Amino acid sequence: MSIFHQDAFFWRLIHLTRSLSNETDKWKLFGSILDECQNVTFCDGATLYLLEEDEEGMRLDFAMAQNKSLGLNQKFCEPGQSALTPINIHPSDSDTSQTQSIAAYCALQNKSVCVEDAYCTNQFNVSGIKNFDDLFDYKTRSVLSVPVAKPNQKVLGVIQLINPQNPLSGTVARYSESQITIVEALASLLATILESAKLEQSEGELLIRLSQPKAADAIFERVLDEAMRVSRADGATIYWLCKQLPQRLEFVALKNTSLNLSLSPAESEANTIAPLLLEINGEANLHNVATFTAISKQVVNIDDAYNNTTFDFSGMKSFDQQHGYTSRSFLSVPLMNHEQEVIGVMQLINARNAFTQEVVPFAPRLEPIVKALASYAAMTLENDLLLHPVSEEKNPGFRAQR
Known part of the structure; x- marks a missing residue:
């Protein structure tokens, strides 16, 4: 030619x-x-x-x-x-x-x-x-x-x-x-x-699914399932922001496919997951990925946590040692309500190649849809909690945010 x-x-x-x-x-x-x-x-x-x-x-x-x-x-x-x-x-x-x-x-x-x-x-x-x-x-x-x-x-x-x-x-x-x-x-x-x-179609489908009436625990599970599906993540965790002093992120849900693990705050093993303080000694805690995400309202995409020197991954390494697991790639996304306030953080772990199942970094093209999912989830969760308040005794993951 x-x-x-x-x-x-x-x-x-x-x-x-x-x-x-x-x-x-x-x-x-x-x-x-x-x-x-x-x-x-x-x-x-x-x-x-x-x-x-x-x-x-x-x-x-x-x-x-x-x-x-x-x-x-x-x-x-x-x-x-x-x-x-x-x-x-x-x-x-x-x-x-x-x-x-x-x-x-x-x-x-x-x-x-x-x-x-x-x-x-x-x-x-x-x-x-x-x-x-x-x-x-x-x-x-x-x-x-x-x-x-x-x-x-x-x-x-x-x-x-x-x-x-x-x-x-x-x-x-x-x-x-x-x-x-x-x-x-x-x-x-x-x-x-x-x-x-596909992004437009997925966002529309997710909005429909998340808008269906469910209990808070079921909503968390649906959010994790959808986020893991669209990103091919092996694991996912949601932290809920507790605004009572000291402000902190508290664990509310975790899923991991390889470990066949699914935890909620009501389960005994969840009690070993310590809350993440947003301030330490009067200074913003920017050393942890989840707290950095909550404070900065930014998406954080990390290719290999073990080679990352920006954040403190001691908690992740402890989890890996306890479960015989290796966490590599991370995608940390803020849960923002309709007023653009952070009410929690979702973390995805270990994206997998569709063909080889090898752990790979999270593709940047996935960030918009995961962020949209997080926004839909945040608004759905907040609405559900307003309509159906959950007591601290029944579920310690939902302490008052006022």
Whole structure:
């Protein structure tokens, strides 16, 4: 592809970005991206997979498929509507490509994969491609799979293009480096739009769930569950701000998946969790992550607590030693009410990679949704406590805040 054609594309990309940024019909969005991929590469077919996850594991679901030779232009709204079965992803096989399809390997490795002839490769499992060919009496040769992800970010799906055509002879050609680069730019654009839409949808769903009537303990549990789900955190803790002197953060709820631990203030083990004073010897306690968050009203994101010298993690290290655990990544978020007053702090611990389950830092892109969740939770909790006051004797985590 000449430099002129690349320049022309980037102008089209700017126009496409503007036109799609406000697109509310996801099928038009998907179709526009796939159309542009086909226009750039002259490929015969294009498929979009979206990464889904449930209790059975991760998979790539068909979202849309287009093929010029077959006259195929199909969207799949719900699982099971397509004759094409989802592609299951097995993280344990991430070190070898032979047990994975091209698209699954692309998603696992978060990198583009180009195969010149699918029927001649022994690097990948191409049974899905052969099933497609048998179903539609087609012959797939050249395959390009590109992850739908922003640079160094979570994979949201895969764009797979097949059989690029030589525009002069009509024969199957090869993907050029410039074509691959442009498709990667389109995939990144799609990831940006999808991510924004998912954040808005998640915030709306969380608001609905949290607004449902529940007892305070149930609300805390729901907040922790939702926060851990959206952030892939292994553990989470909520502290409640007690404004009676000395002002302090008191533990009210804790969950940890690896330790199979779920604590509330009513349980005996919770009594060993000491309150965190906001002042020590008349000075603001900025040495503890939770108290710093409460005082500064700032989100704190720490990649590795054991290599952090800014805060005092002696309490965390004691917890780790007691439970045989290793806390690494931290995300500490203030619980703010409608008057923008801090009424507590939520801490998330040990974000996990979706594929390898290794502990990783919390992605900055998660901060807005976790912060929004914390705000919704704070307002819901405060409203609940106003309507249903809990005595200190019944629940020491809810001492008066007046």
